[in-house]
Amino acid sequence: MLSRVANGLYWMSRYVERAENTARLVDVNLQLMLNLRNLNDSTLADHWVPIVQSTGDEELFAQLYARPSGQNVAEFFVFQAANPNSIVSAIGSARENARTVRDQITVELWEALNRLYLFLHSPAARQLWDDNPHDFFNEVRDGSLLIQGMADATVVRNEGWLFMQIGRFLERADKTSRMLDVRHASLAAPGAGPGLSQADVLGWSAMLRSCSAWDAYKALHGAEVRPEFVAEFLLLSEDFPRSVRFCLQQVNTALRRISGVAEGRFSNDAEKLGGRLHAELQFSAAADIFKPDLHTYLDQLQARLNAIGEAVFQTYIFQAFQAGEENAWRQQEEQQQQIVRQAGRFPSMTGQA
Amino acid sequence: MPNAATTPPSPAPPPGELFRPYDTREHFDEMLESDGRIRPHYGRFMERLDSLSAAEFKARQEAVDLSFLRQGVTFNVYGDAKGSERIFPFDLVPRIIPAREWEHLETGLIQRITALNLFLHDIYHDQHILNDGTIPAHYVLSARHFRREFVNFQVPRDIYIHICGTDIIRDRDGRYLVLEDNARCPSGVSYVLENRRALKRTFPRSFEACGVRPVEQYPNELLSVMQHIAPAGVTDPTVVLLTPGAYNSAYFEHTYLARQMGIEIVEGRDLFVRDQRVFMRTTKGLQPVHVIYRRIDDDFLDPTVFRRDSALGVPGLVQACRAGNVSLANSIGTGVADDKVIYRFVPQMIKYYLDQEPILPNVDTYLANEEDDRRYILENIEQLVVKSANEAGGYGMLIGPHATQAECDEFRRYVAAEPRNYIAQPVISLSRHPTFGEGGFAGRHVDLRPFILYGEKPVIIPGGLTRVALRPGSLVVNSSQGGGSKDTWVLYGDE
Numbered sequence: 001m002l003s004r005v006a007n008g009l010y011w012m013s014r015y016v017e018r019a020e021n022t023a024r025l026v027d028v029n030l031q032l033m034l035n036l037r038n039l040n041d042s043t044l045a046d047h048w049v050p051i052v053q054s055t056g057d058e059e060l061f062a063q064l065y066a067r068p069s070g071q072n073v074a075e076f077f078v079f080q081a082a083n084p085n086s087i088v089s090a091i092g093s094a095r096e097n098a099r100t101v102r103d104q105i106t107v108e109l110w111e112a113l114n115r116l117y118l119f120l121h122s123p124a125a126r127q128l129w130d131d132n133p134h135d136f137f138n139e140v141r142d143g144s145l146l147i148q149g150m151a152d153a154t155v156v157r158n159e160g161w162l163f164m165q166i167g168r169f170l171e172r173a174d175k176t177s178r179m180l181d182v183r184h185a186s187l188a189a190p191g192a193g194p195g196l197s198q199a200d201v202l203g204w205s206a207m208l209r210s211c212s213a214w215d216a217y218k219a220l221h222g223a224e225v226r227p228e229f230v231a232e233f234l235l236l237s238e239d240f241p242r243s244v245r246f247c248l249q250q251v252n253t254a255l256r257r258i259s260g261v262a263e264g265r266f267s268n269d270a271e272k273l274g275g276r277l278h279a280e281l282q283f284s285a286a287a288d289i290f291k292p293d294l295h296t297y298l299d300q301l302q303a304r305l306n307a308i309g310e311a312v313f314q315t316y317i318f319q320a321f322q323a324g325e326e327n328a329w330r331q332q333e334e335q336q337q338q339i340v341r342q343a344g345r346f347p348s349m350t351g352q353a
Numbered sequence: 354m355p356n357a358a359t360t361p362p363s364p365a366p367p368p369g370e371l372f373r374p375y376d377t378r379e380h381f382d383e384m385l386e387s388d389g390r391i392r393p394h395y396g397r398f399m400e401r402l403d404s405l406s407a408a409e410f411k412a413r414q415e416a417v418d419l420s421f422l423r424q425g426v427t428f429n430v431y432g433d434a435k436g437s438e439r440i441f442p443f444d445l446v447p448r449i450i451p452a453r454e455w456e457h458l459e460t461g462l463i464q465r466i467t468a469l470n471l472f473l474h475d476i477y478h479d480q481h482i483l484n485d486g487t488i489p490a491h492y493v494l495s496a497r498h499f500r501r502e503f504v505n506f507q508v509p510r511d512i513y514i515h516i517c518g519t520d521i522i523r524d525r526d527g528r529y530l531v532l533e534d535n536a537r538c539p540s541g542v543s544y545v546l547e548n549r550r551a552l553k554r555t556f557p558r559s560f561e562a563c564g565v566r567p568v569e570q571y572p573n574e575l576l577s578v579m580q581h582i583a584p585a586g587v588t589d590p591t592v593v594l595l596t597p598g599a600y601n602s603a604y605f606e607h608t609y610l611a612r613q614m615g616i617e618i619v620e621g622r623d624l625f626v627r628d629q630r631v632f633m634r635t636t637k638g639l640q641p642v643h644v645i646y647r648r649i650d651d652d653f654l655d656p657t658v659f660r661r662d663s664a665l666g667v668p669g670l671v672q673a674c675r676a677g678n679v680s681l682a683n684s685i686g687t688g689v690a691d692d693k694v695i696y697r698f699v700p701q702m703i704k705y706y707l708d709q710e711p712i713l714p715n716v717d718t719y720l721a722n723e724e725d726d727r728r729y730i731l732e733n734i735e736q737l738v739v740k741s742a743n744e745a746g747g748y749g750m751l752i753g754p755h756a757t758q759a760e761c762d763e764f765r766r767y768v769a770a771e772p773r774n775y776i777a778q779p780v781i782s783l784s785r786h787p788t789f790g791e792g793g794f795a796g797r798h799v800d801l802r803p804f805i806l807y808g809e810k811p812v813i814i815p816g817g818l819t820r821v822a823l824r825p826g827s828l829v830v831n832s833s834q835g836g837g838s839k840d841t842w843v844l845y846g847d848e
């Protein structure tokens with residue numbers, strides 16, 4: 001398969017997943033805000049700043065808005081064209097990528113993606129947003145799930161499909177870890193246990209809901225929300241389809257089906273890094289993820305996820321390109337995808353348009 | 354579509370009266386004799402059409418439009434900020450060509466492409482036709498698409514034009530004339546194939562009853578041409594289609610043809626030249642490429658040779674081509690045959706190389722560069738069609754009788770300033786064809802673009818793209834200028 005096509009499919013899938021996760025993140029936090037008392041600038045900032053930070057976009061946000069009010073943050077994440085990771089931008093980029101590989105995807109998949117794109121650019125989207133943001137976010141989430149469902153039901157399981165899987169699950173793993181990071185500030189010393197404030201309990205359960213993890217968590221741990229359980233569940237669960245470990249499992253399976261290399265071996269950096277990280281997650285317990293603290297752990301995790309994405313790119317997209325002309329290809333790539341590396345805490349491999 | 358309130362007072366015609374002959378006036382009508390009788394080769398189709406009511410017909414038309422939109426059978430319009438995709442309007446009533454007329458067209462077109470290929474070989478080698486003055490050398494040497502760099506360059510099997518889309522029109526007497534040759538990257542064949550599919554779904558039984566020759570073999574024929582021109586020694590060549598990308602107006606066609614032929618569709622950046630060999634970049638590494646069906650003009654093909662600012666091409670491609678390691682279709686430098694000044698000399702080429710009389714005549718053409726012609730053009734511009742020698746798609750053109758005084762004056766200035774770059778032709782009243790619109794059927798002007806393939810031997814799929822000017826009275830059929838299309842049926846017999 002052409003490297004460019006593999007790249008297009010990877011990003012199409014990744015951008016759809018990104019839009020969906022952004023919708024989940026903002027939705028839950030808007031609802032959470034309804035529970036806040038004493039709404040003043042300072043409490044608002046306490047609430048929203050970590051959310052903006054979690055996506056690594058705080059510099060851009062600061063350039064665009066004077067203060068982090070709910071309205072501003074939501075606008076930034078939903079409609080803001082200057083934010084390449086806003087829902088509207090991400091779906092636009094997904095569609096652009098799909099358009100360039102149009103002959104490689106099914107009509108059903110294209111139509112589902114086109115439908116979400118057309119909805120977001122219609123007056124109906126603004127109207128729904130103004131009337132009821134929760135319904136709006138549901139619409140986005142359902143649109144994304146329809147796209148993924150169509151892909152699941154219609155796309156041939158060839159190499160292109162595997163690149164779509166890698167894009168989707170790397171993005172999901174990254175976003176799950178970032179959602180968890182939003183709440184790290186409310187953690188006291190490791191294993192502090194009780195002493196969680198009412199607001200913190202609400203915050204942690206909101207986070208579970210934003211990952212569609214509430215029911216699964218409850219089945220395992222009952223209704224008691226304990227941060228270490230939540231973190232363990234979202235990072236290490238073997239079966240929950242949004243946990244980081246589960247996502248890594250999917251990424252590794254796809255990588256190995258592309259190369260044909262058996263489990264326990266590797267033929268390139270992507271397989272090596274992916275396999276290593278997955279093995280670590282398999283053989284970790286809750287205590288390990290709080291060493292030295294959750295935030296540091298998550299930062300390192302995100303960096304390693306980025307490294308896997310970069311290795312996939314080097315191995316399959318870039319490998320065909322000779323050293324001398326890497327720059328030229330990068331430039332072309334940037335013109336089309338406009339890959340901008342964030343100056344945030346960690347560079348995320350965000351193709352941005 | 355008119356709603357009940359705006360429909361004319363007359364009741365909807367009952368079955369059998371969907372089509373009513375209309376006055377053909379001074380025009381040649383493809384379906385109707387001047388006395389209103391239906392021509393014999395349309396007889397069987399019209400019998401079947403007559404069994405439909407207007408409502409049924411309309412429903413079928415809408416079903417086809419919807420399916421084209423859903424499938425994305427669309428073209429992009431340049432200068433449209435949204436980059437919007439539009440469907441190419443499609444009219445359900447096919448244009449029908451009887452066997453004897455097709456035979457005439459086919460022999461005429463093969464004669465023409467043969468002469469054009471001989472001409473290109475000649476001007477890129479010994480230039481006999483220029484040296485003995487049959488064609489003034491300065492016209493060829495000054496042609497915008499003449500590629501000096503390719504003189505004495507060997508192309509595989511001496512074929513320059515592998516795919517040609519020649520535009521054919523009929524005048525008031527029904528005579529077939531050649532309007533222009535598109536010898537660079539002619540487009541439209543995907544519509545020929547899609548229109549046929551749509552019509553087969555719409556009138557499934559008519560095909561057998563009428564005896565329509567198939568067109569579906571085109572992608573296979575095209576692939577055999579590509580394989581035929583593979584570099585020497587390559588028995589199982591890798592063929593790719595090179596597209597300028599998703600924003601090109603014909604991108605749908607590029608993906609369509611690539612898929613039909615089962616070959617990769619590549620952009621310039623997917624290809625890479627090393628040691629004068631072309632490779633494509635795949636997830637499994639570099640893979641050699643032997644034949645490129647390029648849908649990019651010469652100018653953008655290779656930034657090291659042609660336009661340096663082109664990001665669409667492949668650096669080093671021309672060198673690989675020179676080395677004989679990769680074949681291009683069409684070859685580099687065929688655009689000189691598209692030049693409307695050179696067009697004027699095609700009948701001379703046919704006599705010169707083949708010692709035959711042209712079977713399909715040209716439209717009379719005045720060259721602004723010749724003094725007498727120029728005077729004639731300037732004095733009679735209101736009665737003439739003036740065209741720039743190197744524009745396509747209905748751009749850079751004046752139709753005198755339909756133009757304002759100011760527009761005519763503007764073109765007078767162009768002609769006087771750049772005579773080499775302008776030609777003029779009498780206005781040909783193109784033949785018309787019944788076309789369904791508001792208020793039923795009416796005559797609309799049509800042309801025909803058959804697609805000629807030149808590989809082991811010349812092959813023309815029986816049919817082509819019939820374009821129709823949907824606006825009443827309009828003579829411009831280009832898709833970018835509000836034209837539509839029809840399926841074209843070539844019959845096994847004459848009725």
